[in-house]
Amino acid sequence: MAFVFSLIYLFVALCCCHPSFVTTNDVKCKRQTSCSCEMSDDSGSIDLHPLVSGQSQDQPAFQLLSNGYLYTYNPCTPVDYENEVSTCTANDDPAVCQIFSNGTGKGVRCGSQADVSFTAYKHEMTGVQEVNITYRGGQGTRFSTVTLKCDNNQHATSQFEFEGENPPGHYNFLLTSYYSCPRRSGKKLAISGGSIFLILLFVLLISYFVLGVLFQKYRRDASGKELIPNYQFWSSLPGLVKDGFLFLLNKCRKREASYENLQ
Known part of the structure; x- marks a missing residue:
């Protein structure tokens, strides 16, 4: 026994x-592909593939103008800008590009599809779990970080914003999207501890x-x-449980009585 x-x-x-x-706050997002990862807290996987589904190779999923530069971002697959002086051709496997002269000049790779890492963290102000995708392998020391902000209402369209270059050579972006949210596959049954x-x-x-x-x-x-x-033990178990409960109950009553006497 x-x-x-x-x-x-x-x-x-x-x-x-x-x-x-x-x-624990030590939640991780394990890389699956260059644009998908699986959360270690069993909340599901983040997959950006739907953002580029059916898209032509020469058109990025996101682009925006800021301070005279055109920034483009294409998760999952590279975009070919067909510019001989550019480091943002498909052969360079770019994820994030910075194009001079409001998009008419040469392009500079600010992050590669081949060098991607995922970092999960809790936002200091909101406490919301978010994931950063860091693209290294840019021209020189350039690299980019795309913060994924979950918004279940952003299903039809996603919002891409430039948050600045800080420090120099590190480009920060925010992607607010339905696809920035962890989701369960439905085919995988997660069993907890x-x-x-x-x-x-x-x-x-x-x-x-x-x-x-x-x-x-x-x-x-x-x-x-x-x-x-062990029949004798199991037959006496209900009585032992009852005795233990009564013992604790009497202890609590004695403490209450002692407290009232002190008053």
Whole structure:
């Protein structure tokens, strides 16, 4: 009997130490492709592929003008601007480009599709979980960060904003979109640590009783209620639970009485 309860205690200890039971801000988004990642908190995956679905190769998904530059962003696939002096041709595998003279000059790669990393964090002001996509491999030391802001109302259109160059050579953007939100596939059934613990505990208890009954019947020739393993313990368990409850109740009443005497 002690062995069985030792196993139960071990399962409880392991499950309580499991990350699913611990509240932590150390949430990660594991890269799947250059424009998709899976959240470590089982909230789902972020996938930007629908933003470029059916799009022609020479047209970026997003572009905006700022301070005399045209910035373009195309997740998942590169865009070919067909400019001989540009580092934003398809061969350069660009994700983010900066094009001079309001888009009529040469283009400079500010981040590559080939060097992508995902970082999940909680916003300091709002406490909302957000994900950054960092594109390195730009020309020189240039690189870009696109912050994904989840907005379930931005299904038809997505908003792309330039948030500045800080420090020099680091270009910051904000993408507010329906597709910036983590979503469950529906085909994948996620099982939490608590569910695993309950399944194991249920299997353990069933095995304990089934094997116990077989042992009692064929090794000890028991019958009737004596087939139940450790019958005396289980029959006395309700009484022990009742005694424990009454003991705690009496302790609480004594404390209340002591407090009233002090008043």
